[in-house]
Amino acid sequence: MAARSADAIVVGGGLVGSAIAWGLQHQGLATLLLDEGDVAFRASRGNFGLVWVQSKGLGAPHYQRWTRASAENWPSLAADLAARTGLDCGLQQGGGVHLCLTEQELEQRSRRMARMQEEAGNFGYDYRMLDAAEARDLLPGLGPEVRGASWTPYDGHANPLNLLHALHRSFTLAGGAYVREAKVIRAQAALHDFRIGTAAGEFSAPRLVLAAGLGNAELAPLFGLSTPVRPQRGQILVTERTTEALPMPTTTIRQTSDGTLLLGDSQEEVGFDLRQDPAVMAAVADRAIRCFPWIGRLSIIRAWSALRVMAPDGLPIYDESETYAGAFAANCHSGVTLAAAHAALFAPMVARGALDPGMEAFSARRFQVTQAA
Ligand SMILES: Cc1cc2nc3c(=O)[nH]c(=O)nc-3n(C[C@H](O)[C@H](O)[C@H](O)COP(=O)(O)OP(=O)(O)OC[C@H]3O[C@@H](n4cnc5c(N)ncnc54)[C@H](O)[C@@H]3O)c2cc1C
Structure with missing residues (x-):
């Protein structure tokens, strides 16, 4: 069967891949978004929803600048997605x-x-x-x-599920093709020529972006890339709706537009373990109540855990293959915050065929240890 071809393939339909795919399609590149589906680990469906700047980039000012650029681009992304899809990402950026x-x-x-x-x-x-x-x-x-x-003043929050939905919808409305149940199982890489085999068919394109979250660690070497990401578990609790109003989000407590509170979020090094831990949930609730005692009167109605996508130093990885020109990788643990940068800044670089020189600091080459002679 002939491979279905496009201008670009993005692997991974989470927040990172969807924002990049939408950005590429918006740049006029016919784009295929290949997604493994429900069996995969998906941080994009279990996160806290902060558009957060204030603690990002200590010792790495380039990361602070990138995060700020994304926060600045968020209002236009939210407005654009709302105009195209009618979906409200619920962005609030009042600090x-x-x-x-x-x-x-x-x-x-x-x-x-x-x-x-x-x-x-x-x-x-x-x-x-x-x-x-x-x-x-x-x-x-x-x-x-x-x-x-x-x-x-830079911080805020949004509805991350609406964001994901709006990115997918605007991508397909603009002519992009989302292919579900398309786990990458085979790959052939050459300069500007990538052929991808999945259960959903064969695909080819001269540009490829790996944005498969934790899946990137396994896929990257097939394309001359390296993305040494590991899982880090976070647990989140949701309270019943309350008439109390939280005027702005804190690092670990935010109020959704329907009045519930999200309490989070732990940072646990437990590998690929998605179980919930009552002791951690109790610690999350305890801190929230010490911050706002009135939270103790609310019932918890939901709780979940999800796995962050963490690089060894906690910073994003953006890279282009030195072996196979046209192949790129993107990973981060702030896919909500950075969605606007991925759509408005990263995707145009991929469309132009090379990352901007300023992105070199995000390359995974920073993890390579130089052996002393
Ligand atoms: C508890 C928690 C709280 C968080 N809070 C925030 C927050 O407040 N603000 C913020 O900005 N970020 C937050 N994050 C981080 C944010 O959720 C992630 O950065 C973001 O979701 C990562 O998106 P992703 O697309 O890289 O990965 P994922 O969401 O994991 O998506 C990866 C996608 O790739 C697909 N895939 C995997 N392997 C393959 C393959 N071989 N072939 C095809 N497809 C494949 C999967 O199906 C999946 O859809 C939080 C994360 C967690 C876990």
Whole structure:
């Protein structure tokens, strides 16, 4: 059977792959989005929904700049997706806070924020450390244990399921082809010539982007790439709806547009284990109640766990193959936050055929150890 051909293939229909596929299709490239489907690990359906900037990129100012660029592009992405699909991504970007429960936490946070501002240099990094009284003015209902907070104007949150749905829908409405149950099982790579075998058929294109989340680790070497990502589990609790209002998200508590609260989110090194752990769930709930005692009156109505896609240093990986020109890889653990950068900035680079020189710092070559002679 002849392979179905296109201008570009994107492997992985999660938030990263969908944003890139939508961006490519928008650039005028006929794009195929190949997705494994429900059996795969899918961070995109289990995340917290923050569009978060304030703690991103300590010691890596390029990551802070990339995250800020995405946050700046988010309003136009949300407006564009809404106009094309009628779906509301629920974007709110009125700033966000990180709450500190001890003097030690507050001191550490203060040092971290000062360093981030220093590293940002002329690019700037707007933040404020709030004492307990200032934090209480901003977030009524804070508990007596809260010692203070950091605040930046850049942060926000969105509805990540609507985002994923809107990306898929706008991609297909623009003529892109989404192929489900299409796990990559065979691959032939040559310069600008990629042939992909899946249970759903054979596909070929001169450009290929690997955006298969945790699946990238196995796929990348087939294309002369390396994406050493590992799973990191996070657990999230959802409360019943409340009439209390949380004016802005915190790093671990946010209110959805229908009034429920999301409480999160743990960071557990447990491999590919998606079980929920009552002890971790209790710790998540305990911290939330120490921050806002009124949360203790609410029932938990849902809880889940999902696996983050983590590089060894926690930063994204964006790469292009040195062996097979035309092959790219994208991985990150902030697929909601970075969706706008993936659609508006990364996809055009792929369409042009090369990543911008500034992206070199994100290459997985940073993990290669140089042997001393
Ligand atoms: C608990 C938790 C909280 C989080 N909170 C936030 C947050 O607040 N803000 C934020 O920005 N980010 C957050 N994230 C991270 C965000 O969810 C991820 O960065 C993002 O979902 C990663 O998307 P992805 O497309 O790379 O991976 P995935 O969502 O895992 O998607 C990968 C896709 O690739 C497909 N696939 C895999 N292997 C193959 C193959 N061989 N062939 C074809 N297809 C394949 C799968 O079917 C899947 O659809 C959180 C994550 C977790 C787990």
